[in-house]
Amino acid sequence: MDSVLPVEDRGGPAQPLLLASGLRKHFPVGGGLLGRGRKVVRAVDDLTLSVAKGETLGVVGESGCGKSTVARLLIRLLKPDRGTMVLDGDPVDEPHGITVNELRRQVQMVFQDSYASLNPRLTIAETLAFAPKAHGLPAAEARDRVRDLLAKVGLEPDTYAERYPHELSGGQRQRVNIARALALRPRLVILDEAVSALDKSVEAQVLNMLVDLKTELSLTYLFISHDLNVVQYLSDRVLVMYLGKIVELGPVEAIYGDPQHPYTQALLSARPSMDPRKRTKEAPIQGDPPNPIDPPSGCRFRTRCPFAEDVCARVEPPLADTGRQEVACHMRVAGSGHSKAVA
């Protein structure tokens, strides 16, 4: 088993690295005895996305919109209720495709909580060597790889290899987490709020390191964050989620420069401005997202949307191509029945 070597590209640069279609995850909550008559939280509902080779796809949205569930579905920490995944041409977990284990070797994840994601009883070296050893790398080579990984994430191997997680700062621990995600030489790294818990100065260092590592190791990133500025800095394309659905998807310039969906517009106008004369005076959208147990009919954003009309309650807007980006809003679809719909 030489599965600890990097995986060669197969389908060429035009083939998406990861293609997920119709992903759905509903969590049962409470409910009756033996699971009858239970309600479900619709965490992710029929989500389709593709990640191109070498790009950084940013995923933004409010808390509870299903960002982390998407991450966990893509690495199969959660089993989707429905939907298929294709990794560089190979279907995942299907008869003629690759196994979930093989997927997990090529796709790795960095978690948000840098402390909870490190085993307090293991030294940094033991943590980093765990995955390569589990895949059959001999101890001596694993030791070399640990030193190599630590150096890559900017931690002096002699100083840090034998330390325990509690002896490290938050930024150092997150570097270790990134090193662990790279230990199996993956092609896609999912960063789930990987820098959100760090101080701003440390965050900037780690972000720059991520950019460097991406070029050096020709990685692809799926970058999940609620911080719009960070996503703008890092991403090539941006995906905006609301209540388990994609509302807008497109190149970073299009999304930030010319947002089409009212939700994206509201998110962007909620950003703190660097210019004191351009203060945000009012909250662009009111209240909390609706309960995902019983999401609104039609467009899920309509309960908070200033432009909502009858059609929004009746028909669910499809993700429509508007030229530069894809938007799920009736106002952007000609003949949808919305009074503001483009002609």
Added chain:
Amino acid sequence: MTLQSPSLELGAPLVQPIATAGGRSYWQSVRRRLRRDPVTLICAGVLVLLVASALLAPWLGLDDPYKTSMIRRLYPLGSPGHLLGTDELGRDMFARLVYGGRLSLFMGVTPVVCALLIGGLLGITAGFLGGRVNMLIMRIMDVFYAFPSVLLAISLSGAMGAGAENTLLSLTLVFIPPVCRVSESVTTQVRGFDFVDAARASGASMLSIVRVHVLGNVLGPILVYATSLISVAIILAAGLSFLGLGVKPPEPEWGLMLNTLRQAIYVNPVLAALPGVMIFITSICFNLMSDGLRAAMDVKA
């Protein structure tokens, strides 16, 4: 004498950052804290003494604990040649107490060790796998919980008949559910941490995840809890022997000695109480040591 369900805080040390003033690993800091805890150290010392004397009893030059004498019955404490007097059949009390420790300690430790292996395995399995497996295992344990532990031990021993093996078996059965419940709760807690998810995401096998990432974090709390069960086991075993369901005479065993000396309580009450004192010392030492271990392993303290 109910087996209390453990506090959920058992697993708390896992989440807390571990204070380090010089010491490096977690276990080193535990050892350092233990060294500064005289009560725990004294208790551990007494227990070591008890275990050593029990193990080495045949080589200590004691009187024969089975040799009866109708003339020297119920000598008081401090009699020449019989430091702790003699029992109702004229046997040397000191020798019988030391020899009695062999069976009593054995009866206290063995069922807990067996329950630790079986209950721990079941609990960690239930906690790690969750879902239906957890449901199945824990509901079976709940059935055992429906009976008070003393009653369960007595009825099991009564049904299987007297004898040391049956006592061990029934005590093991009594201790499996509480050990299982503690193991399940700490394992469930550890399983929720991101480092277990990260290990799963690395494609490692379930066994190696449990071995490397789960066991190290759950064994401490489970062992501490098991230590506190030893004293309960000693008391229960002595109680069964007292009721005539455990060890049979003339074997020296503290519970049985209490029973047979009961008639002498009006003649020589101090003598009759001696086996009880031994049970008391042993169980309080195990309990205090368990408390000390818990405190040393709880980094918040």
